Amino acid sequence: IFDTWAAGWVKTLGRDAASGEVPATRSEFELLHAKLASALCTHWRDATEPAFELSIAHRYKLVDLFMRWLAIKGKPDSLKKAALEFGHIPLDRKSLHVVSETLGGIGLEGPFSMGHIHTKAAYDFYQQLAGVIVAQAGGTSLLFDAFCWYHQDCQALYKKKGES
Numbered sequence: 001i002f003d004t005w006a007a008g009w010v011k012t013l014g015r016d017a018a019s020g021e022v023p024a025t026r027s028e029f030e031l032l033h034a035k036l037a038s039a040l041c042t043h044w045r046d047a048t049e050p051a052f053e054l055s056i057a058h059r060y061k062l063v064d065l066f067m068r069w070l071a072i073k074g075k076p077d078s079l080k081k082a083a084l085e086f087g088h089i090p091l092d093r094k095s096l097h098v099v100s101e102t103l104g105g106i107g108l109e110g111p112f113s114m115g116h117i118h119t120k121a122a123y124d125f126y127q128q129l130a131g132v133i134v135a136q137a138g139g140t141s142l143l144f145d146a147f148c149w150y151h152q153d154c155q156a157l158y159k160k161k162g163e164s
Contacts, residue, residue: 003045006066009036013070017079029086036063056157060123064090088092089130089141091117095148099129 023029037059045051045136054062068090071083089095094114117123127141134144148154 001047014075017076022078022082048124057117064088087142088127089145098148098154
C-alpha cells in the first residue's frame with residue numbers, strides 16, 4: 001500500500017520540481033507535509049478492507065521516511081535539496097532517546113518508541129525539540145537523524161540505559 005502511494009508521489013513531486021515547484025520555505029514544506037500525510041491516510045483507508053485508519057505515529061513515520069528517501073534519491077536535485085533542508089526527523093527509539101537525553105530527559109520516559117506518539121501535538125513537540133538541537137548544532141533534522149543512528153556517542157548514550 002505504501003509503495004503504491006509513494007510511487008505516485010515520486011512522479012508528482014518530481015514533475016512539480018522539474019517545473020520549478022518545490023517548497024522554498026519551511027511553511028511551504030509544512031503544507032506539503034500535511035498534504036502528504038492526508039493523502040497517505042486516504043490512500044491507506046481506501047486500499048484496506050475493512051478500512052484501516054493509520055495512527056498518528058504510523059502516518060508521520062511513513063511520510064518522514066518518504067521525505068528522507070527523497071533527500072537521498074529524489075530527482076531533480078532541487079527536490080532532494082528541499083527534502084534535506086526541511087524534512088522532519090523520522091522519530092524512532094534512537095532519535096527519541098537522543099533528543100530526550102540531549103535536552104536533560106525532557107519528554108517521554110524510556111523505553112522510547114514512535115508508537116508512544118499518539119497526538120499531532122506530541123509529534124510536533126518532538127520535531128520542535130529536534131529543531132532546537134539542530135539550531136544549536138547546525139545541519140538539518142535529517143542529518144540529525146543519521147547522527148542518532150550512527151554516531152558512536154549516540155550509540156553509547158542509547159546503550160547506557162540498557163537499550164539495544
